[in-house]
Amino acid sequence: MDFDNIAKEQSDRVFQVWIQNLLRNSPEDLAGKLASQHYPGAPVTASRLSNGAFNICYRVTYENGHRVLVRFTALGRVIARNEKVEDEVSIMNYVAQHTTIPVPKVLGHGKCVVGPYIVMSFIEGKTLSEYLRDSSQVTVTLSSKIPISILRRAYFSMAEMLLELSKPGFPYIGAIRQDDSGVWTVPKRPLTFNMNRLAQFSNIPHSIFGRRHFSNAADYFEELAQQHFYHLEFQRNDAISDRADCRKKYIARCLFRKLSREISRAHCSGPFRLYCDDLHPDNVLVDASKLVVSGVVDWEFTYAAPVEFTYAAPWWLLLERPEDWDLDLEQFLVRFMPRFRIFLDELQDCEARKIKDGSLSESQRLSTVMESSLETGLFWICLASRHSSMFDEIYWKFIDPRFFGTFTTIDDRLCLLNAEERVNIDAFVEKKMEQASEGNLVSNYSIDELVDL
Template sequence: MQKIPSLKTCFDEIEETNGDDECRAWLDRVLDAKVELATFVAARRGGGRATEYVGFLKGSFNFSLRFKFSDGGPDAIIRFPKPGHTATALRDEKVANEVQVMEYLNQNTTIPIPRVHSWGLTSESPQQFGPFIIMDYVEGTLLSTVLKQPMKSDQEDMILDPSIDNAILNKVYHQLADYLLQLSQLSFTRIGAISKDGDTWSITKRPLTYNMNELATVAGYSDDLFPTSTFDRASDYLNSVAHEHLAHLWTQRNLADDPEIAQARFIARHRFVQLIPKYCIDDAGPFIPFCDDLRPSNMLVHPQTLQITAVLDFEFTNAMPAQFTYDPPWWLLLSGPEVWLDRGSIEEFRNCYEPRMEQFLRALELVEGMSVPGGEQLTKPRLSTRMRDSWRSGRFWFDYAARKSFELDAIYWAALHDGGTGIELLDDEARAELEPFIEKKKEQLMAYKEECTARFSQASR
């Protein structure tokens, strides 16, 4: 049996540190401007004046300040994407897209979304802090907090509590299944960002994705390599994503510590391109609103009733190939499969995931048996059937790899590779590129390590 080298998630530490430094400096400026921001939020919100700064909320990509008001209305937050953690060139685009999606989903689903009072681009913000959204603060507990296994430290991976009461999980799954079913009934004729022209919702701009932001912030990936337009076919989009994965392979200098890892990553990414015809379905549409980050960590619940009170963070939501919606949710164990893949144990993931997937699909089947908003008829085959097919066929793994440049290689070798070394499956052009690629990664790694030594030894003085 072929031994596969460790292919753990790997970021460029220099890019990551630069981003953290940029973010820290920006956070200091924002916190120093609390009084100015309170006045700004009150003016944009309308109603009473701001009477109290309550505190801040910090997520992976965003930073929010919360204020109380004299009119007794709900507290409001102003939320900025964090520079360094959101690529500077993408921040305005990210916020503009998200506000449009929030309005669209408010109009077309019953998903609870916070009320937006105002929003603007960087040029409209105090001290050019960045694009912003001002919205109601919603009370609630993070759903992930209710569901997770107790953690000894923040360094541990967040995992679903294996001993959680099934009644709790069933109540949560029923609500989430309803949201996903509603989303599956919406469709567009192109792949891209959702926007409004007059009274018509359409797709006129490129898709801005979670993966694009990751590449731009922690891989040293150039913005000008990203797509610039919409897509009319799923296969065209998947080929564009495959190009992104291959460009990442050559760009990130520390992606391979040795020739064995370099070869494994090279094979995985070239094989991904070859697998597109096998796994691409519904090539001409429909294209369905899909949010990479729709997961319990971005949902609030009432701690006693477990009723979901808000779904947050619709950044990186686009009309996407329908097959992404037709996958069973990747977040059923709270963390994604890469946590288990980094340990080299896909079987452990499957053993933990499959019972929860069945439990979720039973909840979805119950929801499907009930009426759909507006009295519409469910499409055939049903979403639950499509999700079972995705898991059974392995398309779940292909689609997850499509959206995750940093996890693609481990996913390919654990779940998509079908025997042999993989070299024999490459075309002649790719085989001819392999040795020069390995040499290139050696040179890049040497230069990267020298830069790391200079950068971090200087920082430690």
């Protein structure tokens, strides 16, 4: 289901207003001032780095040559900016303390004239994806000419990170925080990549997402299924093509919600594992000689998650993000599976080495469960749960036939809905058709309200 083009345009306008505000406040000087508040010395230069999806970054250089990074979270790209920064600062501190993954050191964070910011140590290196991507393509995609030795080395490095993230366990699903006594807790909801996308590109009011953490995976998977309903219900434009399309999307969401509580039978009560929605070779910095990881950046949307997310095969093996995949998912698999086999070999090698040196136990292996995740459908279920924009394609191709048998007619699927869902479908369809004909956007927040989120 496409995002709302009018909402995208609004998001871009808000971002441009914010950029102009940043420029009016002399961002190089502002970055230097903020850096000096959190790291001693005299900053002499500040230079803007290439844009990420959610932040604008400046590298600040001191008189002695030391460098730090000042990162402003962009209005129009992130809805709950303050929550996002607080979550990321906490998770970076946790990962630094409890894993071997190299991350920037958080030197300080706060709010300034353009909103929330983080000051952190600067890590040298190029992104891993730069060594793997096809430079002739606009969309980031894996080069078909990449030497197999380099691909194996890259996959091994990524496997090490996934194993490290899979070790810590948590009693709840949600964001990680350290309380005043120094104890790490999970006090609130996870802020996810999908929640931000729905608020940004579908104009879903951010207030509709709950604030609580989750004590079991069944409740959380049901919440994710409900978010797909929010996507269909609240996105006014580009959501449906006609009445039949609307009915099919409504039915798919009802049936997915029906099965959502059964996804995590074996691990419903945890422990839950760290998961980063946006972990990708784009966010992994390596040196130029041996592709050794020098740092991992961009930890937004990282949280304690159902263990099924950790057990599913990585989605980034071709570098492409799900929204850029082939519409023919079978064709995607033709390209994906050979790379997945290579990744599994490297993951198994990494596991064997870590078990030998005592840093991993046999029970902590991921290769077996990841390998089976495509056979059992767990890969597709987790992906569909986290990506509303991909939900319909994945649901009808891989999930519906697995759980409800061979598809015959949409009316046969309608019979599987409960009485309330069947009663409500016609009114829901009429409401969506009316929204589509109006072609407008309902404003959920004023600019001032957005700034404060």
